[in-house]
Amino acid sequence: MNIWKSKESMLLIFSSGITFIGNGMHFIAVSWLIYQYTGNPMSVALLVILTTLPTLLTFPFTGVIADRFDRKKIVISMDVLRCVFVLIIPLMYLLNEMNIYVIYLLTILISISNNFFYPAFSGVVKSVVQERLFLKVISANSSMLQLGTIVGAGVAGLLIANYSIMIVFLIDGATFLVSALILLNVKYIHNKPESIKGSKLVIDYFLKDFLSGLKYIFNKKVLVYLFLIGILPAAIIQIINSLLSVYTNQSLGLGVDAYGMLDAIFAIGALFIGVLMTFVNNVNPQRLITFSFFIMGIGFLIISIAGSFFIAAIGLFLLGVSILMESACRKSLIMQLVDENYIGRVESFNWAIYSVIAPLCTIAATLFNGQIGTTSLFFYISVILIAISIFSVPFFNKNDLQINSETAMDIE
Known part of the structure; x- marks a missing residue:
């Protein structure tokens, strides 16, 4: 449709x-x-x-x-x-x-x-x-x-x-x-939704609902996995924002104009795939998530060895494409998997995780960058991303039935 x-x-x-x-x-x-x-x-x-x-x-x-x-x-x-x-x-x-x-x-x-x-x-x-x-x-x-x-x-x-x-x-x-x-x-x-029995105080009312939401989340193995793998793309966006200027200057030997163009190319890649995915039918989100992590890894590998603006631009374009593809597919799976009565708590918990961990990953990447350099850091990130892609194939194959047919139950 x-x-x-x-x-x-x-x-x-x-x-x-x-x-x-x-x-x-x-x-x-x-x-x-x-x-x-x-x-x-x-x-x-x-x-x-x-x-x-x-x-x-x-x-x-x-x-x-x-x-x-x-x-x-x-x-x-x-x-x-x-x-x-x-x-x-x-x-x-x-x-x-x-x-x-x-x-x-x-x-x-x-x-x-x-x-x-x-x-x-x-x-x-x-x-x-x-x-x-x-x-x-x-x-x-x-x-x-x-x-x-x-x-x-x-x-x-x-x-x-x-x-x-x-x-x-x-x-x-x-x-x-x-x-x-x-x-x-x-x-x-x-x-x-039905009221929670035994809640006499407002704080008790909210606490029981909040804990019920956490129990709902951690009882779903696929949901936890989607949260965990989503941390890295969220951190990557911040890493690119914080290190792209350093990479452009020190690794490529270029100035602020090139930095602005590379940043725009990343956004263009994301915009391109986002528009394309609104027209494509019969897409398997699990397979696209696996594929997007592989493309992410290739994108980082390209910019880690790039010696020119053109090659780096290809890597940044692929990163924009793959990060938006992964994000859209992962969010659609979460939307599909989660019961309507819990979607608010799941989304708020999801956002809280990324708000805390993604900046910490950025700080860690900045510290590593000072020790090993930008290109080496990007290479190691590419290895991690490709490893996630390889691991995701058997994981999603094993849990495919759970994603498609699992019925969401209210947790008392």
Whole structure:
């Protein structure tokens, strides 16, 4: 079935696309604004920390709320809240009351809103999209993310350079409002889950739901495996972001123009495969995950031995293709495997893992890079990725029946 003929799928994709453009614009604008007011790069680093820290504090609650309450109301409410939080920045500017600490506070509030939005949004997708369209919708959303990052960052740069940084925040706020209006038209029926017996206090209520979600996750071997293998691609994106400039300068002997082009080629590869996967039918996600890790390994192998911009560009393109392919297939399998009553808790736990472990992997890679060099590090990563690809073949063959026919049971 074609996703472009499914009204609900199109609404969800357009909602994601418009907010991803806003997110791409927002990060550029708020980073530049903070650096402009402080002149200290550490202030921008603190901003990045404040976007990830709330995940660790809120994920036990966000997943439970997404599974217990009306998900459509949650996503629309979070869009409206994010619109308000963003528009406070130009309001402060208009009143000549700009305060760097308020911007930090707004960053935390926006991050918390994101943490409530995405598990609930996944639940809406699970409820209204046909199972056979999961991979196509997720691929389209991933393409929108890449496109939004490219377009949003580019537009933000042009607006800041030629007009006013506050225009960026006004557009950013408007994207959330447009997303909320789009989501209003999604036909979603909230199926209220059964209450947990014996819960007298609110904290007890949330704790039992949270622990029930953890038990559900760890009782599914395939689900745990999908979480574990997803850590490396998430870490790889951060490794590329942090080491690509060093690699371009030291290994290729090229400058900032080449660095920008290589970074764009990576995004183009991801965008290309994301669009392609929205049109391809009869795809086996398990086989594509195995294949994508192999291609990832080949991509890192190519850039580890590349002696020119052209060869490195081929490697970066393959990495963009393979990382998005793996991510879309893995997420569609998780969506297929998980019962609707647990999708919020599974997604919030999934995001919390990556928020903690992926940056740690990046720090470790940076330390190893100082000891062995970028090209050697990339070579060792390629070996690990190819090994995962080889191991995944017998694992998925052994657990194929479990993925396709396993019925999700409520855990008391």
